[in-house]
Amino acid sequence: MGFLDGLTGNASRIDSSAAAQEYGRLLAQDEPVQAAFQLIRDAVLFTDRRLIFIDKQGVTGRKISYHSVPYRSITHFSVETAGSFDLDAELTISLSGGQAIVKQFGRGVDVYEVQALLAGSIPR
Numbered sequence: 633m634g635f636l637d638g639l640t641g642n643a644s645r646i647d648s649s650a651a652a653q654e655y656g657r658l659l660a661q662d663e664p665v666q667a668a669f670q671l672i673r674d675a676v677l678f679t680d681r682r683l684i685f686i687d688k689q690g691v692t693g694r695k696i697s698y699h700s701v702p703y704r705s706i707t708h709f710s711v712e713t714a715g716s717f718d719l720d721a722e723l724t725i726s727l728s729g730g731q732a733i734v735k736q737f738g739r740g741v742d743v744y745e746v747q748a749l750l751a752g753s754i755p756r
Contacts, residue, residue: 644740646670651677658684658698667749669741676735678749683725685733701727703753711747714739725750 651668652659655677659665667678673688685699705728712722720736721743727733737743 644670644738646675651675655684655686658686658700666753667745669737669746671736671738678753680753685735699733701725701733703750704755705729706750706754709747709750709754711743713743723747 646668648665648668652665655665655675658677659679660681663679663681665677665679669676673693675686677684677686682703683701685697685701687697687699689695689697707726707728709723709725712724714721720738721741723735723737723743723746725733725735737746
């Protein structure tokens, strides 16, 4: 992923094993990373148990916010694909407490894959 892609909001898929190595301290024992996406400094990890949102803040990016969402907390989600004039797709995840998480994915990410990952992970 190039710097310009990150500035324009284009997320890219990153290797699951590389993400597991970089963010291994966040993972429980025997918790594999199934998929990971990077947006300039931020990241989203899909594990077999939860979603982990990594938000690097400030100019230096030294302050980092980690938001863990167990799949059982997700009540529903929606994916809006990119249109002709809209450069990014949008993922909205609604949680049982009434909160919503909204993430933007660029054209380089297959939002159908993101949707399938969520659909396969939410308990029935």
